[in-house]
Amino acid sequence: MSKIFNLFKKKELEEITEDKNKAIEIQNKTANIKSAYGKNKSVFDNIYSHYFTGENARSYYMTQCMDTLVEDIKKELLEQPLLARVIKNISNSVIKDGISFKGETVRDLAKEKRVQDRFYKILKDSDYLDTDFIEECILNLVKYSNVFIIPKRDKNEKLINVLVTQNIGWKVDEAIGTCYAIKYLFFNKKYKNQWDIWHYTFNKESDEIFGLPIWGSVIPYLRKYNFLISSSIDSYSDQSIEKTIYEVGITNNGTVRPVTPKAYNSIRNNLTDDPTADLITDVPINVKTISKTFTSPDKILDVLELQIIAGLYTSESQLGQNGAGRQDAEAQKDNTDAIVNDFQTALAKHLNKTFIKEICKDLFGDNDEANDIRLVFNSGFDKQERKEKHEVFKFQSGVADLNEVRKVMGYEGEIQASKTFFKLYQQTEMNGSVASKNSPSNQHTSGTNTTKKTKKN
Structure with missing residues (x-):
């Protein structure tokens, strides 16, 4: 079996080397191309926008090393406030209601409590507060669609510590095809997948190893949107700038009359000395004023906003725009709730297959159905x-x-x-006396003779 893997690995390394060289070649060709919005194109313009045509480039980033993508997302988070806000909103929504531990098939409160206590004990020994670990996991998953966790075990192979690591630096060292990593390389140290390292992914294709960050498709639209707004502001400001042209020797109807140098210099000097003063001359002058016309890009911005809202899995009301009624805001919030639920489901699934599974095995032995405790988001x-x-x-x-x-x-x-x-x-x-409340005894009613007659009666 090892010989087959070695042969497969050799062939795969040759393909990977070829793919990597092609990816670098694509980047080098586009590195000096100026984009339409005034700056060098990012990896999202060079690679992400052309993922489905630049297959070799995508193959490298999604099956070997995604450092460039992570770096570019970090850069865009500083330049795109909408993106940063949406990521913060989603991350907070994922963890705001906390977590619980429940039996998958049989509810056993005592076992659930033991798993929960062990979970938080390991986190405490790993220098994490109760929420720190989940928060760090979900931030990595939301931002980069990948989480790397290094588990530490004692001499009896019982789990005692966990560490959420950075996303940058992980490279595939050995794989089955392009879908599963057997070993990872992290700063010259090898880690066996699912034992030495837990790799959690979101939005992963079946023929790829790394999860594809969901923000890549919307980042080019955000950059174009910001460029259009900036250009519109400049254009709006420029419309106040006017230039006056004095055509000396030309009448209003366009007829040309010769002008002596002396007359021309006299007019020029008068305009230079005091351009606001009245000008008296026997020389024909045609005066024209030119200014820049502002054209609003509203239609283009509306189209881009639609793409941005869809790509950010959000709504206008959640981005701070007023005007939506309560019902509209709640209906729009369903878009974000759906992606929040997807992230919760993905993280819970990965934690239960690794972290919680090991805790159950350490506490109860064989991880059969009776001992199958699950972490769930409330x-x-x-x-x-x-x-x-x-x-x-x-x-x-x-x-x-x-x-x-x-x-x-x-x-x-x-x-x-x-x-x-x-x-x-x-x-x-x-x-009780429902009837007495309808016909109390201290009030006059007909036919009951229960109340005192008044003087009028």
Whole structure:
């Protein structure tokens, strides 16, 4: 088997070397080309925009080393405030409701508590606060679509520490095709995938190793959008600049009359000394004023804004624009909620396959179904409220019993009926003198003879 891998690796290295050289050649050819918006093209213009035509370049970045992409995203985060804001919004939304530990098939509160305690104990021993580890993971996943974590184990191979590392510096050392890395090289040290290093990805193609950052497609639009705004401001300012042209010796209808040098110099000197003073002369002068006309790029900006909002997985209201009503804002927020849920699902899946799986194995031995505890991201209030209202509706409609509804809602233990609101408060009201409230005895009613007659009666 090793001979087959060695033969495969040799062939793969030859292809990789060829791909890398072609990628470098593409970059060198485009390095000095000025873009339409006044600066050297970035990797997103050279490679990302042409990913589907520059196959060799993409092959290198997504299957060997993505350092250039990471560096370019870091650079764009400083220059694109919209991108930085959206990444911050998504990252905060992913972690704001916290995490929980639940059994996959069987709920066992004691085991769930043991896994949770062990999880936070490892993080504490790794110098992470409760939320620091998850925050660092999700920031790397949202920004770069890749997370690298180095686990440390004791002599009994039990997990004791974890370290979230940088994205820059990781290179594929040995792989199966272009879809799975067997070993990574990180600053001249080799790491076995899924044992020495945990590599988490988002938006990864089946024939690639690294996750493709989702912001690459929108960055060129952001740069063009900013360029258009800057150019529009300059153009708007320039329209106030006017130039006056004095055509000496030319009449208003365009007829040319000879002018002596003396007359020309006299007019020139008068205009130079005091251009605002009235000018009296027997020489014909045609005066013209020229100015720059401002053309608003509103239509182009509208198209770019649509592309940007789609590419940033956001909405106008979330980018700070006013005018959207509450219902519109909540409907637009669903776009962001969808990508937030995708990131939560991806990170939870990776953590459960590595971090949590090792904890369960260390605590309970073989990781069978009874010991299969999962890390889950808690649902936000709006989502949880809709879910619970739906379950209550099913209970009231008679299609689900109380225990089924409580289980779906996540409530544990038996319900104490004697302490419910109905038993404590509503039953007394329901069984009380409802009739007496409708016809109190101290008021006159017809036919009951329960009230005292008035003097009028």
